[in-house]
Structure formats: C-alpha cells, structure tokens
Amino acid sequence: MKEFLNKxxxxxxxxxxxxxxxxxGGMYSRYMTNQIDxxxxxxxxxxxxxxxxxxxxxxYFDAEGVDKSxxxxxxxxxxxxxxxxxYKVMDDSNVETAVIYVIETIGISAGFVAAYAISVDDDQLLxxxxxxxxxxxxxxxxxxxxxxxxxFNQFTNKDLDVIDFSVDTIAGATLSSLALDIGMKYAxxxxxxxxxxxxxxxILEINSLNYNYDLDTINEFSFIAEITFxxxxxxxxxxxxxxxxxxxxxxxxxxxxxxxxxxPVFVSKTHILCLDVTIEGYDETTRxxxxxxxxxxxxxxxxIILINSALDAVENxxxxxxxxxxDYSHGYSGSGVPEVEQGYIDGFNSQGVILDETAGxxxxxxxxxxxxxxxxxxxxxxxxxN
Amino acid sequence: xxxxxxxxxxxxxxxxxxxxxxNTIMRDFLIALLPVVLFSWYKNGIQVFLDGNINxxxxxxxxxxxxxxxxxxxxxxxIFFYVTDKKxxxxxxxxxxxxxxxxxxxxxxxxxxxxxxxxxxxxxxxxFIATIIGKMxxxxxxxxxxxxxxxxxVIVGFTLxxxxxxxxxxxxxxxxxxxxxxxxxPLGIFAQFSNTGEAFSFxxxxxxxxxxxxxxxxxxxGGLGETSALAILIGGIWLVARKIIxxxxxxxxxxxxxxxxxxxxxxxxxxxxxxxxxxxxxxxxMFAAVFMITEPVTTPTNPLGKVVFALFLxxxxxxxxxxxxxxxxxxxxxxxxxxFAIPIDTYxxxxxxxxxxxxxxxxxxxxxxxxxxxxxxxxIASVNMYTAFLPIINIWQVI
Numbered sequence: 001m002k003e004f005l006n007k008x009x010x011x012x013x014x015x016x017x018x019x020x021x022x023x024x025g026g027m028y029s030r031y032m033t034n035q036i037d038x039x040x041x042x043x044x045x046x047x048x049x050x051x052x053x054x055x056x057x058x059x060y061f062d063a064e065g066v067d068k069s070x071x072x073x074x075x076x077x078x079x080x081x082x083x084x085x086x087y088k089v090m091d092d093s094n095v096e097t098a099v100i101y102v103i104e105t106i107g108i109s110a111g112f113v114a115a116y117a118i119s120v121d122d123d124q125l126l127x128x129x130x131x132x133x134x135x136x137x138x139x140x141x142x143x144x145x146x147x148x149x150x151x152f153n154q155f156t157n158k159d160l161d162v163i164d165f166s167v168d169t170i171a172g173a174t175l176s177s178l179a180l181d182i183g184m185k186y187a188x189x190x191x192x193x194x195x196x197x198x199x200x201x202x203i204l205e206i207n208s209l210n211y212n213y214d215l216d217t218i219n220e221f222s223f224i225a226e227i228t229f230x231x232x233x234x235x236x237x238x239x240x241x242x243x244x245x246x247x248x249x250x251x252x253x254x255x256x257x258x259x260x261x262x263x264p265v266f267v268s269k270t271h272i273l274c275l276d277v278t279i280e281g282y283d284e285t286t287r288x289x290x291x292x293x294x295x296x297x298x299x300x301x302x303x304i305i306l307i308n309s310a311l312d313a314v315e316n317x318x319x320x321x322x323x324x325x326x327d328y329s330h331g332y333s334g335s336g337v338p339e340v341e342q343g344y345i346d347g348f349n350s351q352g353v354i355l356d357e358t359a360g361x362x363x364x365x366x367x368x369x370x371x372x373x374x375x376x377x378x379x380x381x382x383x384x385x386n
Numbered sequence: 387x388x389x390x391x392x393x394x395x396x397x398x399x400x401x402x403x404x405x406x407x408x409n410t411i412m413r414d415f416l417i418a419l420l421p422v423v424l425f426s427w428y429k430n431g432i433q434v435f436l437d438g439n440i441n442x443x444x445x446x447x448x449x450x451x452x453x454x455x456x457x458x459x460x461x462x463x464x465i466f467f468y469v470t471d472k473k474x475x476x477x478x479x480x481x482x483x484x485x486x487x488x489x490x491x492x493x494x495x496x497x498x499x500x501x502x503x504x505x506x507x508x509x510x511x512x513x514f515i516a517t518i519i520g521k522m523x524x525x526x527x528x529x530x531x532x533x534x535x536x537x538x539x540v541i542v543g544f545t546l547x548x549x550x551x552x553x554x555x556x557x558x559x560x561x562x563x564x565x566x567x568x569x570x571x572p573l574g575i576f577a578q579f580s581n582t583g584e585a586f587s588f589x590x591x592x593x594x595x596x597x598x599x600x601x602x603x604x605x606x607x608g609g610l611g612e613t614s615a616l617a618i619l620i621g622g623i624w625l626v627a628r629k630i631i632x633x634x635x636x637x638x639x640x641x642x643x644x645x646x647x648x649x650x651x652x653x654x655x656x657x658x659x660x661x662x663x664x665x666x667x668x669x670x671x672m673f674a675a676v677f678m679i680t681e682p683v684t685t686p687t688n689p690l691g692k693v694v695f696a697l698f699l700x701x702x703x704x705x706x707x708x709x710x711x712x713x714x715x716x717x718x719x720x721x722x723x724x725x726f727a728i729p730i731d732t733y734x735x736x737x738x739x740x741x742x743x744x745x746x747x748x749x750x751x752x753x754x755x756x757x758x759x760x761x762x763x764x765x766i767a768s769v770n771m772y773t774a775f776l777p778i779i780n781i782w783q784v785i
Contacts, residue, residue: 010477014465018458018510025454025506032447032503033553036562039439043563 044131048087051117051127052098055089062086063101064193070182072106073175081105081186084113086194096120099194101187102131107179108143109134114180116187118160123197125158125187128180135176146173147180155180160188163200164265202262204229209273211374212239213381215282215311218289221247222279225267229259242278244268276367277374287311291374295324295367301341305375307382314379317345324364332360344368348375411682412488414628418621419494419677423452425617426610430502430558439559448610451504452497458513459493460484466522487527492516495535495677498611499670499717500542503554508546512538532724533684540717561607567594571607572668573714576707588660598660601667612673615666622676635685635692636675640666642700649765650708670716671703684724691727691734694753698730699723701757705764 049055063086069078085102102115111134117126135144147170154167165188169177192199208226212218221239228235236252244267246260268275278299280290287307292299300323306315322341326332334340340361345368347355354372357365427449435445467483468475474483496516497509516538524530542550550556556571572595576586592598595606604614612618625631644662651661666672679685679699686695699719706715733749742750 010475010480011465011468014461014468017461018465021454021458021461022507022510025450025509028447028450029503029505029507029553032444033505035440035444036503036554036559039559040562043439 045087047129047131048100048102048115048117049089051100051115051129052089052119053126054091054097056092057090057094058087058100059090060085061088063190066186066189066193068186068189070105070185073178073182074108079106081183083186083190085115086190089117098126099191101190103183103186103190105179105183105186107133107135107176112176112179112183114183116155116184118187118191120195122157123160123191125155125160125184128152128155128184130180133176133179135173135179143173144176146170147176151177155184158184160191160197161200163202163262200258202229202258202266203231204259204262204266206266206270206272207235209267209270211273211277211279211377213378215284215289215307215382218279218282223267224250225263227255227259227263229253230256238263240267274370276370287315289378290320291371293367293371293374295322295364297323300324301338301364301367301371303341303345303371305378312382312384314375314382316349317375319345322364324361324367326358326361326364328360330360332358334358334361340364341368344372348372352376408486408488411630412491414625414630415491415677416494418624418630419491419498419611421617421620422498422611422614422673422677423449423494425604425614426452426498429604429613430610434559437560439563444559448502451500451502451506451509452494452610454506454509455493455495455497455500455513456490457493458510459496459517460489462514462517463487463489463522466518470522489517492521492534492538495611496538498673499535499539499609501550501554501556502558502610503556504550505553508542508549508553511546512542514538515541528683530683531727532721533678533681536678536717536720536724540721543717556609557607567607572601572664573707576668586654587656588658592660592664598663598667601664606668608668609670609673612670615672618672618676625676625680631676631680632689632692634689635680635696638693638696639675639679639700639703640671642697643671643703646701646704646761646764647708650704653765665704665707669707669714674716674720678720685727686731686734688731688735688738690738691731694730694734695723695727698726698753698757698760701760701764705760709764 045058049058063083065083067080069080071077072079082104083101084104085100087100087102088096089098089100091097098117098119100115100117102113104111104113106112111132113131113133115129115131117128118124119126130147133144136142137144151167151170158165165185167177167181167184169181188197188199191197205228206225207228210224212221212224217239222242223240223244224237225240226235226237234253236255237250238255239247239250240263241247244264246255246263249255276294278292278294280292280302282289287309289305289307290302291305292302295301302320302322304318304320306318307313308315319338319342322338324337324341326334326337326340340358341364343358344355344365347353354369355365357369430448431440431445434440435442464480464484467480471479474480493513493516496512497504500509500512516534520532520534520537521527521530557567561567572591575591575594592601595601600606602615604616606613622631622636626633644666647665648659648662651657679696686692702719702722703715706718729749730753733753737747737750
C-alpha cells in the first residue's frame, strides 16, 4: 500500500484535484446560472410588490380562471387573454391586502404582459405595471412611448364597480392602450371569479338616438333615444340632457335605475349619431338658439341660430366665439381665427351650402361642416320634415 | 531549440540583464495582471453585490473562475509531466518543472478572456486545449507556436460558446438590468450594423453604454479581463517600466487599429475621433496589445520583427472586424500571426544583421507587398468604401 501510494499517490492527488474542481466547481457554475433566474424572479416579485403600498410578501395561488374573449386591437378577430401568474399580496400582519394578476394581452403585437394589482379591501384597481411587450418603442415619444404618466394614472385607485370600466386610449398608441384596457377588464373578471365580486352588468341597447329639434322642449332635453333593456327586451323612448343623463320617459316600459345609471356611458359610446354639436340653450323671446361644436377641444366654436318669427326656418347664424387655431405650417394661408368659422357661416347664410374643407384648418373645417349640417337638420325639422 | 527557455537563455537579452531571469519576468507578468484581475472582480462581483443584485457567494465567482484558470493549468501540466516522464514523476521533480514552466499564467489569461458565466467544465476544456494541446504537446514552455491561452479561447469560442451563453453569458448581474444594452456587447452591436450595412453613429454604438470614458474605465459588458483599458494600461506601464516588454509593440498595434479605423470611419461619414477610440477600447485590442503580442514565445523577439508583427496584426484585426463576420477580430488575427512569428523573427533578424540584402530583401519585399495588399483590401472592402471611391473612378474614366 505504502509502495503504491509512493508510486501513484501524486497522480491520484492531481486527478482528485481535477475531479473536485469538476464536481464542486461545476456545482458552483450551476448555482450561478440558477441564480440568474432566482435573482430575476426576486426582482420581478419585488417590482410586483411595489404596486401595493402596504404589501410585504407575495403568495402564489391558482386563480379560478375565466374564459372571456375580447376584440384583438386593430382586427375583427377575438382572442382570450392569458393569465400568467396570480399572487396574493400580504401585509406586515400576513393578512391578504391585494391580489395581483399578471396577464398577457395583445397590442400591436402579441406578448403584452402587464401586472394588475387589485385591493381586496376596497375592490379597487390599485395600479398596473407593464412587465414586457413587443410594441414599437424604438422612437422617443412615439408609439408605446406615448403611454405617459397621465395614461397610467387612469389605472390608479380605479373602482371596479362602475359601468364604464375602461380607460381613454392615447392617440398614436391606441393598440398598446387597448392591450392594457383589455388586460384590466380581464383582471376584473378574474377578480370577480376569485373573490365573488359582482360585476355590474346592465343589458341595454341604444336603438336610435336623435337630437331634439323641438323648440318647445329643447331646453328640457337635448336627445331622444329609443332603447331596449333588461333580459325580457323591454323598450322605451327616453329623453336625455346634453350629458346624456336621463330626464324622463316619453313612452314604453318603465326604465330601471340600473339602466338610468348606465345610459350616459352607453350613449356616449354609441356611434349611431355624431354627437359633436351641443345645444347650449334657446331663448323664446329673442328666438335665439345657442349651440357649440367640438373642434380641437370640446365645444370650442360657439354660434347663435336665429329662428324666424314663424318658427319654421332659420333666419341666420351668427358667430360668437372660437378656441380654434390654424396650422400655418401645413398649408393654411388665410387670415386668423375666425376666418374659417365665419366662412362656413357666411356660406350657409348666403347660399345654404357647406364649404369644402380648408387646407391647414381641417379639424375646424370638419367641425363647422358638422355644425352647418346640424343646422340644416334643424331647419328641416322646423319645417315639418321638408 | 526553444526560442524562450526556462533558466537563462543566451539569445534573450532581457533575461541576460542583471537581476532578470525568466522567473522575474513571469513574476512581473503576474503582477501586471493583478490590476486586471482586481478590476474584473470588482466590476463583475463586488460592484454587483453592492448594487444588491447578487449575494455574497455569487460575488466570489469571478475571482474563483480566474483562480481556477491558473490552478487547472498547473494541475493539468502536473499530470502531463507525471504521465510523460516516468523516471522523474516524483513530487520534487514535478514541482521543479512546474516552477520553470509557468503554468499558472496561460490559465489566468485564459480565464480573463472568458465571460463571467463560463461553466467550470468549459474552463477545464479550454485549459486542457491551452495547456496540453497548445503548450505541452509542442514541447512545453518556450516551444509552443500558438499563444496557449489564446488557442484555448479561440477553440472554445468556436465550439462551446453556446454553452457559455446558455449558462448566463457575458452580462453580470447588474448589466442584465440595463435596457439600453439590449443584451449585446459593444462589438455585438457593431456586428449588427456591419451585417445589415446600416450606418452607425456615436448614438448607436457608444451611447447605449454611456460614453467613451466608460469604455476606458471598463464598466461595459465584455470578457472578464478585457473591458478595462485603464487596468490593462497600469499593467502595461508596469511591464514597460520593468523592461519586460517593449513599449512600441503595443503602441504600434493599437496605433494601426486606430488609424485604419479612423480612415474607415471617415469614409462612412463618421469623421469623429470617437470611432477609432471606440475601436481600440472595445473587445480584446488593449488586452492583446499588453499581454499577448508582447508574449515572448509566440511573437518575434527582435525589434524589427516586433514592429512588423504589430503592423500586420493591427491590419488583420481591422480586416476581420470590418470586413469579415468576426466582430472581435483580435484573437483570430493573433492566432494567424502566431504562425508567422518564426519566419518574421528569422528574416527580420537577418535584415538587422546584414541589412537589406538577399535573402532578407526578398522576404521584406514580399512582406511589404502583402502588407500593402491587406491594408488596401481592408480599407476598400470596409463599409461602403467602394462607393466612396466611385467619384474618383468616374473622373479617371472621363480623363
């Protein structure tokens, strides 16, 4: 044995050293590689915890899951968002304070992953965080990068028990906005399934919507809508104010409170009627009807329509004020505001026509065109439909 | 005969100097590597730990990997000595051989070239190639043709790089979190532009990593020991001060890469000094300049030979980087030049002693022509250079 060790001891030691390095060094390497995922998971979970103020720890749980389809942004197809992770968020007393759903939706591309934190105490969406995406973001202030703080603030402390559970999209990043909007709605469905939360569900359909051109009642309500509601398809004709709030029922079945609450949301999202003109008020003594129309901003151009003494025609239209501005760098070459507005009004007063749009003042032109169309509709209504 | 042997070699002037022998040269070499080793550990371990992105145990890994490089090299050489010399396979004899073989240096250099997440088994394979195949099978220290560490690095780079990437690759625990890096090293980004033919700029090549100062300090992604030009320069200054290496070898090499990169930059519309600076501060240019092309065994030993070697190496580095598909270029060009080290050394020695007469003149002429051809080809073939020449060609046709 001694002789063997004398002869072979050195090679055994050297080989053993190699073996030790191979085994333990290999384990060390493997540990390092595994730690990449562990560290990434830790960072991921820490970033999720930041969504909940009093969150201390996360506990993974299996969510019930909901099969719900949504329109793929920019397409007619439908898809179901994927739930990737679900965590309960515990506070420092190890009491559940919130739940986080990590959901994959579709924006301009598939793979839009975001976390949605919901307070289990208040039934509120606390915040969202985009985890990863394949959206276009290689240009400053373009596409995905347009989703600014103001956009994300819409998700902060947002009540789940509202009918209009959606966010305003950002122009230039519409599809990315919709990815988060759909994710948020899907998170609410998941929350409802996991926590027995009841989502307000109103069955309501707007069949028709028209402006009220009747000068006798125009100050009482601005719109007349024909609706179908409830599970047994009740119908009614209702009157609405300028903000689409319910005023009264003209005819039909009795409208429930849920439908009354839902009307402003449903009407504002309908595309049956162009809703850019707002009726400001009618003065019976002077026969002056004030209206405004949406241009660059809401109700930015104001005008007065003088009705004739027989109350069956428009005598003339007078420009009052405008908040518009023209784009001289994009081809506008005329005078300043209200050149375009006045032009449209003069065109109507003198010949009853709607002018073509003016280069460099396209938005204002379209607004005034819609206003003149509205006035023509009013005139037809005043004249008994002729 | 060994071109660089253990003990005192009569054909080497450095080791003839008082107080200088191969032992002191290798000791100084190890000292010169120290700043690089320490910076590498700091950047990939300590700083990442301080950032809170890794734990203490993970922090030690870069240092462990570098030490293991040297350790494995020594153990493998020991086993080789044991197996090949049955008469002297006792501890004393092998220890003496290991002392005069300087096994630890190629192992450390090899580890410094590799990415931080290199698995140990890959390091073992690389060390085996470097030490056993690249060095011992050629006859051991002083007999090898190729730089052992470089051979191990290149072969592993060509064959096992996928395993390194799968294990975590080149980015340390803090670098993976930086979005602007986009999972690419500076040369990786450059390769993307090279392959697509798109125009590059300071904003696309440098700004994702901050500024050129970061490149100089070394806080950019890259192999363990090749990112910090500052640490490498400190080591280089030590070696020059100790008269271990000649200052002009790295200067000519870096200068060649710098000037050719500048010319290419000008011809693609980037006339700023940033581009040649970026070019010398990325990849292994600085590391090779100080620690590899000054290595006495696999590079020419006489001054003229060193100059010729550095000029060719610089040109080939740029050629491989800008014309070929190899974004790094340094390792491949150096391996190629290792083959020509002996003829360059021989003929440059003849020219030094006899002047420009046959056969040295013929050799010099051939070398000169080859050099001009490579330089011209590199410049013309690099990024849109041909189109830059078109106006001149058109004028010539009109005349």
